[in-house]
Amino acid sequence: MDAFPLQEPSVTSLLILLSFLLTLNLSRVFFDTFLCAGIIGELIVGMIYGTPLLNLLGGDWQTAFQALGYLGLISIVFEGGLRTDIQLAKKNIGLSTCIAAVGIIFPICISILLLHVAFGYTVLQGFAAGAALSSTSLGTTFSILSGANMSKTRMGTALVSAALIDDIIGLILAQTVHGLGDHHVSLAWTISRPLLASFVLLLVTWFLLRFLFVPHTARLFHFARVPKPYNEWIATVILFSTLVFFLAASSYGGTSNLLGAFLAGISISMVESSLKTDETDKEIILPSHVFDRVLLPLQELVLAPLFFATIGFAVPIRKMFQGTVLWRGLVYTFLMLFAKFVSSLCLVAWHHLENKYRPNALPQSETQTREEQLEASCIFPVLIVGFSMVTRGEIGLLIANLAYPGTLDQDLFIITVWAVLLCTIVGPLVVGVIVKRSPPLGKWA
Template identity: 25%
Template sequence: MVFLSFTPPWFNPWLDVWSQMPGLTLATTPEAEYGSFVLTGVLMTLVVIYGVSKLGGELSKRFGLPPVLGELLGGVLVGASVLHLIVSPETGAIATDSNLMGLLQRLGNLDGAALEHIFASQSEVISVLAELGVIVLLFEIGLESDLRELSKVGYQAAVVAVVGVVAPFLLGTVGLVAIFHTPLIPAIFAGAALTATSIGITSKVLSDLGQLKSTEGKIIVGAAVIDDVLGIIVLAVVASLAKTGEVDLLNVVYLIIGASAFLLGSILLGRFFNQGFEAIANKLQTRGALLIPAVAFALVMAIIANVIHLEAILGAFAAGLVLDETDLRKELDRQVMPLADFLVPIFFVTVGAKADLGVLNPFEPANRAGLIIAAFLLVVAIIGKVITGWAVFGQPGINRLAIGFGMIPRGEVGLVFAGIGSASGVLDKPLEAAIIVMVILTTFLAPPLLQVVLNKPNDPNAPADKSVLENSLSS
């Protein structure tokens, strides 16, 4: 349901006049010329994304909140919940659900079939740009994450990740079966959706707060990376359950070995790669001599990760960790920031745009069962991650709440679980709505909670991470 119309009634006559003037219409509509309309749709969408991300980020920062929260809320404003400017076929939307597509149709005299074709193509382009955005974000996070420092908290990060996967999965699955009498496979699917952690959202909040290199930040990022690997394995298991009703153990073993070998192999080979990378970068004389080879390396690593059925962002993060060891890291980090400023907002705004707050409306009878289950899932989602802070050992004075809160946001990862479950027919409408509500609320709750606990560090004498703070302020 459209809550607000993008084109007010008084503007329609002007559109009619425009559409009747051949010299001012965008183009004719033969299929060969759809490309110009796709480009126009992409450009219009980017204008909306950049405008709302900057406005939301600035307002959020003025209220003392992380800018990423403003970008997410800006996405909600222009997305499926309010203005319907940015909607996605992934959520079941069609061209006529998009007010931007409606404007494009009026400007170009497009018929329904042409508009659907343009909508699908334009949405795919934006989706690819969003994926590139999160790849660049994780590459940047890898560059800012000192591998030697991460290794110092490796055991703690691994324990946090395992607890953060096992606890919510067991609590969610058992609770749904015992309390709500949910069938076992849908309950397992919902429990699996509770295991995810959005490393993109958490790491951006930590960077905005200047806490990425704090002990808590390193544990959270390390745990989120491991959690991402475990999440891939869990996703493979539940997807197999959804399709066949049984688990392919060979596939699970393959994923575990593949993920471990990829990360360890990347780090070990990186020591040899760095020398060659520096030699190449120093010999190149044209613009982008450092940035282009580095980004190309990150993309190659993302491709390799994707080919072996891991997440592309895992490859980008590994590439950042490898290049963090080079002497050129500080200059590279400086050059990557403008690229991240261009692409990363697309990711966060589109995540917010996909969140349909209509499922939170208690006056809709179809939503009530889902809201009750959602309340249960939200409690489990928070408790199952907050307790991870108390799984840390050998770190006296650690801010355990910060670690727990940092693991809370599910973000796009949780939406992937919900989408696969919906597409496979495993989830009924109430359970699907409950998962979506849980994902939305955990995504928006985590940034302000982290803001509160990280503004009150346990060790007041701990040195501030000056470089990260300066980067955050400059952005």
């Protein structure tokens, strides 16, 4: 064909699409109101309208919505970078690394023990399933923290950094699992390339910000006399150019494009923060203003709901209630909840180390003893971090699909999906119940 023919969609198609978008937003409002976990409603709507249940959308629309939904995920992660307190993140990088490491090692080890020893699968199959369950949904983590207004707390910053590290390691594990069945690809290169690419991208970003953009942007901003009508146009170009550059660099480099989106947000935030307050108070439009005014409403009403609905598209719900698969899936889910929640105990260890080596870090209270203060500043942050890390989401399903059917057979694939799905539901659900009580975060605020 020389061109794609223009055709008017049928009334049935329009009604299905409109009802799908409307139901997505209504379900989010409903679950947010009662459980503070709107993504659960969007996931359920995705299963109903998608292939798993009624298949009202068909294959073409689901493919289109997957692409748009992934743009929503990129937008969520970009916003996370834009809102991140970089100084706070640097101060807590040790804690974040500890949480991420425990959250990766425990699920893989427990998965191998259960599936190999108890269920009779091979060690390789146990590793592949554990790799899927070692991930943390970065997009869901950002949504949970934003909905609870905790994204700029010490706890939230450490949690986001840990989820980002998990995402990078998850990409490496995904490519490793995928490469296990391809004997023509070097396994060493499969594992090392994403890690090396992530390190190089981080190093180049730091160098550009430290020596080029942050020192000189304020001077350029001061001398560039741009007419007011062009301010928004220039800010829009800068916003999208930065995002496209980092997405291209990360994707072609072999690392996660979510890391690229996150670094794009951080880069814009750091450059804007280098401008003096009096320079930004003259009704100047910055890239972050464009995001808040134009992209954020689109993300919240369309793109983000589509992303969480596409997770529902990928759940084979019809095959998940067979006897053996069902009970094994539930057992596996329980152990994977425990395996990921263990990572939150890093806060307890970090808390006691700070108490030992920095005894004056926590201010005294007239109404509480020091022991009561120490206990109060750990309970709720541990629960929030633990159940936020429990959420697997898109990366877990991606790894499971890459391993099926080459490494995972159908039963083990469904068992793995059971664990990913239930963890993705339980995590936001429990965190939503906790944050409705306005918990005290203590030293982690």
